[in-house]
Amino acid sequence: MSKVKIEIDGKPLNVLEGTTILKAAQDAEINIPTLCHRPDLTPEGLCRVCVVEVKGAPRLVASCHTPVSDGMVIHTRSPRVVTSRKTVIELLLAGHTGPCVTDECAGDCELHNLAAEQEAGAPRFRVKKPRQYAVEEISPYVKRDMGRCILCRRCIRACAQIAKKDIFSMAYRGFLSKVVVDCDIPLNKEVCKDCGICIDHCPTSALTNPKLAELKQEVA
Ligand code: SF4
Numbered sequence: 001m002s003k004v005k006i007e008i009d010g011k012p013l014n015v016l017e018g019t020t021i022l023k024a025a026q027d028a029e030i031n032i033p034t035l036c037h038r039p040d041l042t043p044e045g046l047c048r049v050c051v052v053e054v055k056g057a058p059r060l061v062a063s064c065h066t067p068v069s070d071g072m073v074i075h076t077r078s079p080r081v082v083t084s085r086k087t088v089i090e091l092l093l094a095g096h097t098g099p100c101v102t103d104e105c106a107g108d109c110e111l112h113n114l115a116a117e118q119e120a121g122a123p124r125f126r127v128k129k130p131r132q133y134a135v136e137e138i139s140p141y142v143k144r145d146m147g148r149c150i151l152c153r154r155c156i157r158a159c160a161q162i163a164k165k166d167i168f169s170m171a172y173r174g175f176l177s178k179v180v181v182d183c184d185i186p187l188n189k190e191v192c193k194d195c196g197i198c199i200d201h202c203p204t205s206a207l208t209n210p211k212l213a214e215l216k217q218e219v220a
Pocket of ligand 1: 148149150151152153154155156179201202203204206207
């Protein structure tokens, strides 16, 4: 595969054709924040946290799934990028309900950590109808609190691509979108065993290990 010449934040680089902008930046030690992306999963460009500005392109592009091309001039921290990134984080926070900020899981929430790192500030947006779901605790392996879900689909991809199961999928549309099991039934031990891969890949506390939660309570 041939190499192409690109520039990221003023740094000239020779990169293998087909490399994503994110990978090229990471190899050059340029940090681009991500949320729905994980290196062990196929990139989908869903959350828009990793957007960058490409000179001449009409729109910001998601760096996790956009391949480089010869002569590309990329800006990862331009005012347009920073504003867009903060707005995306604010919108995600606005729809991320539940006591996540105050409870013992807050420190483990990638979204909250990202908001702090990117200095996103408190959300200016309010959702008309918060997404509220009953917490599912039927499975002995996975507790699901979908009010905290930010629809990054990492659990869907991890379950399908790593665990080689296909337990989760997306259902409904728009603001009602939800990660579901089958036709939106609670997760139970008949369909899900204790691999824990979805929990490891969930950036929020939407998916947790019930046994660990019990243990934390006992220790506290
Ligand atoms: S449950 Fe977790 S991993 Fe799955 S879509 Fe929601 S936030 Fe992402």
